[in-house]
Amino acid sequence: MTDAVETPEAETLASDVRGPDLFSKFDALIAERQALLDTGVRDPYAIVMTEVRSPTEAIINGKPTILLGTYNYMGMTFDPDVVAAGKKALDEFGAGTTGSRVLNGTYQGHKECEDALKDFFGTTSAMVFSTGYQANLGIISTIAGKGDYIILDADSHASIYDGCWLGNAEIVRFRHNSVEDLDKRLGRLPADAGKLVVLEGVYSMFGDIAPLPEMVAVAKKHGAMILVDEAHGMGFFGEKGRGVYEELGVEDDVDFVIGTFSKSVGTVGGFCVSNHPKFEVLRLVCRPYVFTASLPPSVVATAAASIRKLMNAGEKRAHLWKNSKRLHQGLRDLGFKLGTETAQSAIIAVMLPDQQTTVLMWQALLERGLYVNMARPPATPAGTYLLRCSLCAEHSDEQVGEILGMFESAGRAVGCIG
Known part of the structure; x- marks a missing residue:
């Protein structure tokens, strides 16, 4: 037997069948990013925290830095009871489940976590x-199928859009927070079709809240079911901390509430709660639930402990609201343009004119010891650039004062304020 010899004709054929580089579609973004880095600024999306000292402080670039760019709204990441619950579960149940919830991936802790959620939200499931x-990917794509309609706010989170695209339902968008446009678009749909209206309690880019009472009333008028994502509302809206839908009094009219553990709860994971009598069937038909390994025992233990503590966190909620109102008013007084006229949530968006100014402001703040999020299209609407501040219930009065001082100094250095 002799080795095959590749002929020149074979080499030509191999080169002929090569298609275009599949990364070519990203060339404009790569060039834009490189041009930005060539100016000497740091990469806003490649920050490394070498040490995290508390919910509000970390070491970045070797210096103590106040964290104003996390979603750790209630400061539960370092709560002693939460940390102890995670350590105990790690010792008793190991590092992971290596299985789906419908196979070997349901441990005692998963049921305890779901029980804590049912107690917190007052739901049956x-x-x-x-x-x-x-959670959004699975619930939305499963409950709205072929022949159904999903009606969603144009500014909905990427996970909501992806949930729509994963399923077979028709997708209808309405103008952000427009009750009138929602009513008009629902009115054009077949009366006998299944309809799901998807809303968010708090919209994460600008920190504005949805007019839920008016929107829920319109949805009910047209026979639609309602899903509210309370990812950024759980923990500090409402008397029990359930979210904007509780705060605005529409608990009895909302069919599904989606949430996450990675914000006020302080760990990772997601959930859906509901009182629908047939809800449990979703465990058998929801693909992102059935075909994904379950959360590690330590994670669900920390989540359950945190959720139960959030039931009695009235003082923390009050302090968080005080922080938000003070920072919002302070930034306005300094001359910054903000995403909302008043403090509507724990998110405050500082609006800036272009990407270069936004990056320079972001870096100036980081150099002064303050970390915030930089947001740009496509995460924001076209032509919209902002710095997103996320307050925490553990930010002290002194830290809020320091934050305002850093914004004033950085804003004057960059030329954002006079």
Whole structure:
């Protein structure tokens, strides 16, 4: 036997069948990013925290930095009871389940976590997912199928859009927070079709809240079911901390509530709660639930402990609201343009004119010891650039004062304020 020899004709044929580089579609973004880095600024999306000292402080670039760019709204990541619950579960149940919830992946802790959610939200059912993204992906794509309609706010989170695209339902968008447009678009749909209206309690880019009472009334008028994503509302809206839908009094009219553990709860994971009598069948038909390994025992233990503590966190909620109102007013007084006229949530968006100014402001703040999120299209609407501040119940009065001082100094250095 002799080795095959590749002929020149074979080499030509191999080169002929090569298609275009599949990464070519990203060339413009790669060039834009490189041009930005060539100016000497740090990469806003490649920050490494070498040490995290508390919910509000970390070491970044070797210096103590106040964290104003996390979703750790209630500061539960370092709560002693939460940490102890995770350590105990790690010792008793090991590092992971290596299985789906419908196979070997349901441990005692998963049921305890779902029980904590049912107690917190006052519902008959709760279903825990491995992430909040998967909760939206799974629930939306499963309950709205072929011949049904999903009606969603144009500014909906990416996980909501992806949940729509994963399923076979028709997708209808309405203008952000427009009750009138929602009513008009629902009115055009077949009366006998299944309809799911998807809303968010708090919209994560600008920190504005949805007019839920008016929207729920419109949805009910047209016979639609309602899903509210309370990822950024759980923990500090409402008397019990359930979210904007509780705060605005529409608990009895909402069919499904989606949430996450990666914000106020302080760990990772997602969930859906509901009072629908047939809800439990979703455990058998929801693909992102059935075909994903379950959360590690330590994670669901920390989540359950945190959720139960959030039931009695009235003082923390009050302090968080005080922080939000003070920072919002302070930034306005300094001359910054904000995403909302008043403090509507724990998110405050500082609006800036272009990407270069936004990056320079972001870096100036980081150099002064303050970390915030930089947001740009496609995460924001076209032509919209902002710095997103996420407050925490553990931010002290002194830290809020320091934050305002850093914004004033950085804003004057960059030329954002006079």
